[in-house]
Every structure is written in C-alpha cells, then in structure tokens.
Amino acid sequence: xxxxxxxxxxxxxxxxxxxxxxxxxxxxxxxxxxxxxxxxxxxxxxxxxxxxxxxxxxxxxxxxxxxxxxxxxxxxxxxxxxxxxxxxxxxxxxxxxxxxxxxxxxxxxxxxxxxxxxxxxxxxxxxxxxxxxxxxxxxxxxxxxxxxxxxxxxxxxxxxxxxxxxxxxxxxxxxxxxxxxxxxxxxxxxxxxxxxxxxxxxxxxxxxxxxxxxxxxxxxxxxxxxxxxxxxxxxxxxxxxxxxxxxxxxxxxxxxxxxxxxxxxxxxxxxxxxxxxxxxxxxxxxxxxxxxxxxxxxxxxxxxxxxxxxxxxxxxxxxxxxxxxxxxxxxxxxxxxxxxxxxxxxxxxxxxxxxxxx
Amino acid sequence: xxxxxxxxxxxxxxxxxxxxxxxxxxxxxxxxxxxxxxxxxxxxxxxxxxxxxxxxxxxxxxxxxxxxxxxxxxxxxxxx
Numbered sequence: 001x002x003x004x005x006x007x008x009x010x011x012x013x014x015x016x017x018x019x020x021x022x023x024x025x026x027x028x029x030x031x032x033x034x035x036x037x038x039x040x041x042x043x044x045x046x047x048x049x050x051x052x053x054x055x056x057x058x059x060x061x062x063x064x065x066x067x068x069x070x071x072x073x074x075x076x077x078x079x080x081x082x083x084x085x086x087x088x089x090x091x092x093x094x095x096x097x098x099x100x101x102x103x104x105x106x107x108x109x110x111x112x113x114x115x116x117x118x119x120x121x122x123x124x125x126x127x128x129x130x131x132x133x134x135x136x137x138x139x140x141x142x143x144x145x146x147x148x149x150x151x152x153x154x155x156x157x158x159x160x161x162x163x164x165x166x167x168x169x170x171x172x173x174x175x176x177x178x179x180x181x182x183x184x185x186x187x188x189x190x191x192x193x194x195x196x197x198x199x200x201x202x203x204x205x206x207x208x209x210x211x212x213x214x215x216x217x218x219x220x221x222x223x224x225x226x227x228x229x230x231x232x233x234x235x236x237x238x239x240x241x242x243x244x245x246x247x248x249x250x251x252x253x254x255x256x257x258x259x260x261x262x263x264x265x266x267x268x269x270x271x272x273x274x275x276x277x278x279x280x281x282x283x284x285x286x287x288x289x290x291x292x293x294x295x296x297x298x299x300x301x302x303x304x305x306x307x308x309x310x311x312x313x314x315x316x317x318x319x320x321x322x323x324x325x326x327x328x329x330x331x332x333x334x335x336x337x338x339x340x341x342x343x344x345x346x347x348x349x350x351x352x353x354x355x356x357x358x
Numbered sequence: 359x360x361x362x363x364x365x366x367x368x369x370x371x372x373x374x375x376x377x378x379x380x381x382x383x384x385x386x387x388x389x390x391x392x393x394x395x396x397x398x399x400x401x402x403x404x405x406x407x408x409x410x411x412x413x414x415x416x417x418x419x420x421x422x423x424x425x426x427x428x429x430x431x432x433x434x435x436x437x438x
Binding site for chain 1: 377378379392397398399402403405406408409417418419
C-alpha cells in the first residue's frame with residue numbers, strides 16, 4: 001500500500017484544493033495517469049499517479065483544501081490484499097466554493113473559522129467579515145510570484161551577459177520554409193528560438209539544472225520553462241518537457257499545445273515542477289532586452305528581446321539587419337561568466353546556421 | 359459574404375481565441391496584436407480559423423496587410 005499525497009507544485013505552494021477526482025475506489029490506475037485535478041494559485045493542475053495499482057481508498061472529498069503532503073488516497077499495488085480497516089483521515093476543512101471565494105476577497109484565514117466543526121459556510125464568512133482597509137488583497141498568483149521572486153533576489157547572486165544576434169539568416173530561412181507549407185504547419189520564430197536555446201544547452205549543460213544543498217545539480221533532461229502571459233493577469237512558466245528530444249516541428253507543436261493548455265488552466269503537475277531553465281521572450285511586447293530574475297532552484301534564465309531592424313556592420317560595410325538581444329541571467333554560485341558566454345556564443349552560432357535547427 | 363459579414367467573422371475569431379478581450383476594445387483601425395496584446399501564436403490561430411471559414415490562407419509575406427481589422431477585412435474581400 002502507498003499513500004498518494006498532495007504534491008508540492010512549486011516551492012511557494014503550501015496548500016491546494018482537491019477539485020475533482022478522475023477515479024473512484026476500486027479503479028485500476030497506471031503510472032502517469034491523471035487521477036485528480038487540484039486548484040492552486042497557478043490555476044487548475046492535473047495530477048498524475050506515479051505507480052500502477054488500484055485505488056484502495058479515497059481519503060479526501062472533492063473541493064477540500066489540503067496542505068502539501070496530506071494523504072489524498074491509498075493506492076494498492078498489484079498482488080497486495082485489500083485493506084479492511086478504516087484508513088486514518090487527515091485533518092481537513094470543508095468549505096463551500098462560494099465561501100472560499102468570499103473569504104479570499106475579504107482576506108479571511110479559513111482555518112480560524114473551522115475550529116470545532118471543520119466546516120465553513122458562506123453565512124459564517126459574511127458574519128465574520130469586517131470592513132477592510134483600502135489596500136486590496138493581491139491575487140494568489142501575484143502572491144506566489146512575489147514570494148518566489150523575493151527569494152530569488154535574496155539568495156541568488158545573478159550575473160548578466162548580453163549579446164546581439166543577427167536574426168536575418170534565421171528569419172529568411174524560416175520564411176522560405178513556411179512559404180512551402182500550409183498555414184497549419186507554419187513555424188513561428190518563438191519555436192525556432194526555443195529550439196536554438198535547447199540545442200545550445202546540449203553543448204553547455206552547466207546552465208540546465210538546479211542549485212540544491214549548496215551544489216549545482218545538472219539535469220540530464222532539458223525541460224525549459226516557457227514564460228506564458230495569461231490574457232487576464234499574471235504569468236505562468238510551465239515546462240516544455242524533454243524538449244531536447246524534439247525536432248523543430250515537434251517543438252512548435254508542443255509549444256502550441258502548452259500555451260493553449262496554460263491559458264485554459266489544464267497543466268499537469270510534472271509541467272509545473274520539473275522546469276530546468278527558464279526562457280522568457282518579451283519580444284511581443286516590443287522591448288529590446290530582458291534582464292530576468294532566475295526562478296529558484298533553477299540556475300539560469302534566457303531573456304530574448306524584440307527582433308528589430310538595426311544598423312549592423314558586415315565586413316567594412318554598414319547595413320540594416322534584423323537584430324535580437326539575447327541576455328543570459330546566471331546564478332554565480334553555479335557558473336561563471338565564461339560558461340554563460342560560451343552558451344550565448346553557441347546560440348548565436350546556431351541561429352546563423354538555422355538548417356541545423358530542423 | 360459581405361464586407362460586414364467578414365468583419366464580424368474576424369471579430370468573432372479574435373474573441374474566440376482571446377476570450378477575455380472585451381468586444382468594445384477591438385478598434386477596427388488599430389493594430390490587432392499591439393492594441394489587444396495578442397501574441398504571435400494567437401494571431402496565427404486567428405488566421406488559421408479564418409482560413410477555414412473564408413477559404414483564404416494569408417501567406418506570411420502578407421502579414422503587413424492584415425495588421426488591423428479593417429485591413430484584414432479588405433484583404434479577405436480582395437482574395438476570396
């Protein structure tokens with residue numbers, strides 16, 4: 001028997017709401033199967049089970065807020081006998097969705113109301129609520145970003161390196177490629193850039209990984225976190241998992257899928273916990289360069305600015321080229337500027353020979 | 359399709375792809391991507407949906423001609 005617990009979906013997460021079970025007691029489950037949906041400050045996340053077996057018992061009802069590590073279900077592996085006695089129930093607070101929403105708006109701590117009964121109703125929130133001051137409560141997502149970024153700036157000694165990249169060869173190559181394709185098979189420059197970053201990381205793997213227990217831990221898989229702006233507010237950086245095993249078409253296809261699911265609130269737990277480096281491309285917003293803040297425990301962030309027409313010296317002539325500024329933010333505990341420079345040089349080199357990116 | 363119908367199809371697809379945009383914020387002579395904060399992925403999806411509805415695929419080399427709702431409408435009128 002093993003317990004299926006509320007996973008930690010990022011260092012900043014303390015609890016989440018179990019929204020929906022996709023399985024019931026007695027169901028057979030396989031490794032990697034999505035068995036529940038939880039609502040976090042990053043939106044609704046699908047969570048997977050990491051072993052094969054049967055759902056012996058569901059311990060937590062839907063719409064229950066649980067802290068990280070709370071047992072949610074018991075999984076019986078093949079061959080084990082079903083248990084007969086009652087499994088220990090975890091402490092939990094039952095809150096109606098309307099009450100939770102109201103409490104959030106009013107800035108009321110739910111645990112303070114649940115003493116005794118373990119249940120909270122909307123009427124309780126309304127009678128408890130006191131008028132608030134003018135300062136509005138930031139959203140859960142804003143608070144999560146605030147915590148992670150404060151930690152980053154306090155703990156990580158950042159260094160920054162920038163290089164200007166002539167994007168004309170890559171864009172010409174892409175235009176020619178897209179001209180031979182239907183609209184559904186077109187590749188966007190964003191996908192080409194991610195592919196180039198991933199390939200450059202294969203040459204300079206020192207930037208892909210984590211700073212853990214006072215030492216760098218390089219990840220064999222390359223799972224770049226892609227900064228995706230939500231239409232309403234905020235930003236999520238889910239991972240494009242195993243991007244190192246994708247060609248250019250697959251990178252475009254998976255990126256499209258990731259953006260769609262991020263905006264629809266349909267991400268999986270592995271996608272928001274296994275990022276190994278962040279790529280942020282503020283190009284669409286028209287800024288020249290991005291000096292990003294590394295997301296701990298990652299050790300690097302690649303910031304890509306807008307591709308713009310700029311004067312460019314070639315030989316002894318001055319011409320106009322499409323130019324992009326690529327900026328690397330590195331964690332100086334894990335790497336030195338020399339490693340960062342090697343990475344940017346490789347990135348530049350790949351974008352001058354775009355056919356290698358296919 | 360009349361010009362009006364094409365225009366409403368364009369607006370409908372913008373709202374379909376970016377559902378939190380308020381229809382009142384779509385100004386026909388403003389740059390679609392910049393004024394509505396639509397990224398290159400969403401823009402491509404809008405063109406993909408419109409190509410299915412109107413049967414016209416906009417090549418990348420013509421993107422400059424479809425930057426606003428008005429321009430896009432004129433483009434589809436001309437190429438349908």
